[in-house]
Amino acid sequence: MPAIDSLPPLREVIATHGLAAKKSLGQNFLLDLNLTAKIARSAGDLTGADVLEIGPGPGGLTRGLLAEGARKVLAVEKDARCLPALQEIAAAYPGRLEVINADALALDPSERLTPPIKIVANLPYNVGTELLTRWLDPADWPPFWDSLTLMFQREVAERIVAQPGSKAYGRLAVLAQWRCTARIVMELPPEAFTPPPKVRSAVVHLQALPEPRFPADARLLQAVVAQAFNQRRKMLRASLKGLRPDIEDRLLAAGIQPTDRAETVDLERFCALARNLES
Structure with missing residues (x-):
């Protein structure tokens, strides 16, 4: 398949900037740019939308989001080692990528984005579920975002879409399905990542409902x-x-x-x- 942009392959970017994945940050880099572009497309039409990305790492998904036409990408990256690589992407897409060196758990990104807003991310495994529950449980509904397209461990993805009577059905399924339509849109094997995690991964798309399915406090x-x-x-x-x-x-x-x-x-x-x- 043709390259999605004129920037170097991700393996070359990682080697140039010394970006070995850190287990302490829950990092597993997805290096296939065709896969990252596919994830970006699973978020729907990005043209005319601002996108929030958490944990971009060397920027594979970031490049996919920009190549697929996102109006703006706000990339929040805790690991300062990744900033030079992300700035190279910003230079290749002038005015469309803003990079913040911050902990996503301590940041309110909504004031930096203009609706419609989509959240698309290969979430670090160690903070993924906490970020999801925060996005699903804001003070007011509808939330600042229109949809979430997020990669999780397969086990977590199954818990989000689980139905009553299944072992995976629990609090996360009720919380997600009360206010969203949730479905698994992609599955990825461990070998798609560097380093390979011990588990399979899946991408879940959650579309916010205008109001909860059933009334309740x-x-x-x-x-x-x-x-x-x-x-x-x-x-x-x-x-x-x-x-x-x-x-x-x-x-x-x-x-x-x-x-x-x-x-x-x-x-x-x-x-x-x-x-x-x-x-």
């Missing part, structure tokens, strides 16, 4: 789901007994049998229970 829904899944082997009448003394009646009112376990209860009934508890 966000804090109360999270409290209910957290308590239910923290003791997922217990019947709900036992795991939720600390919420209300009449929890069995409230479960029945929400269409849930007191003897049900959390992994069998769908999103709609969890929301119904949260509304009942609020009343």
Whole structure:
């Protein structure tokens, strides 16, 4: 396949700048520019959109996002070693790449971006789930972003899209599917990365809904789901007994049998229970 731009191959970039991946930063670099371009395309039409990228490393996905027409890419990179390589990309795409040397967990990027905003990232494994839960749980909804296209360990990706009755179904599935449409759009084997991780990876696309699927107070829904899944082997009448003394009646009112376990209860009934508890 033809090169996506005139910049050097990523292996050459890594060798030039001495960018050996650091395990402490959860780094696994994806070096195939055709794959990074495919990930960029899975985020949908990027023309006319600003894109937030977390952990760009040597810039493979960054180049894919720019080549696919992103209006602007805001790349947040904690590892200062990667900055010279990212600045070379910025020079090749004048005015379209802004690089910030910062910890994504300590940064509010929204004021640097203009809607519509998409978040596309090969997230560092050690902060991926925490960043996702923050993006899914803002103070106000809809959020500042329109969609998330994120790479995770396959196990985490399966938890995001899991359905009731499966072993992967839990708090993350409820949180993600309450406010988004979520689907796995790509899978990648370990050998696609340098160094190869011990697990398979997958890209998940989450499209924000204008409003949650079912009405519920966000804090109360999270409290209910957290308590239910923290003791997922217990019947709900036992795991939720600390919420209300009449929890069995409230479960029945929400269409849930007191003897049900959390992994069998769908999103709609969890929301119904949260509304009942609020009343």
